[in-house]
Amino acid sequence: MIRLRPLTFAAAALAIALPALPAETAGAPGTVEIAVVANRIAAGEVITEADLEIQAVDARRARGALTLAEIAGLEARRPLTPGTPVRSHDVQQPKLIKKGQAVTMVVSHGGLTIAARGKALEDGGKGDIVRVQNIASQKIIQGEVTASGIVSVASGGLAMLAGL
CATH class of the missing domain: 2.30.30.760 (SH3 type barrels.)
Known part of the structure; x- marks a missing residue:
């Protein structure tokens, strides 16, 4: 029988329960790759994959950012500028x-x-x-x-x- 120390078990349980965060990029500690706006998007415009690009940003700036798959096909609630991550309050169903x-x-x-x-x-x-x-x-x-x-x-x- 394998016995886990209580702290090891708690850490393993926490790792399973937490949602996955974007992976850190190699060679740049504290940065993650996320989808950001590639070109200006007007309010009311439907966002396509061509309007987005993957970019390495500081992990703190990536908090709450949606994935490329979550963003594509949604409509911008407000004008979106290049280089900015897209969050749920920025988009809506068309x-x-x-x-x-x-x-x-x-x-x-x-x-x-x-x-x-x-x-x-x-x-x-x-x-x-x-x-x-x-x-x-x-x-x-x-x-x-x-x-x-x-x-x-x-x-x-x-x-x-x-x-x-």
Whole structure:
């Protein structure tokens, strides 16, 4: 039977429980390689891998930085400048619907699907619940953004879509 000293066991348990940090780069103690902004990104612009580059930075500056895989495909909440790490508060899911945009409201129940035209009353990203005005009835309903220009309404909204 192998006996571990209590301190050795505690250190091993802590190493397993903590999330992995970016690896230190060879030859530069205290630096890590992370994804940083390669060129200026405007607020509202969707970030691609081409907008990012891997750079060695001081480990303290890398705290909270997202990985390249986590950043790509998200939308910048504010302008981002070259050389800066991207953190969760800098990005959001892309807006698939903009306030005032014409949208298609869809409700499905069983094998029946009904679609109606509407106008978005607020911005929304995939999965967001937004208010939409039915063009025909002028009634306001809520639905979930499922794709660009598409709002899915719960089956209880069937009468609202039909303009009743």
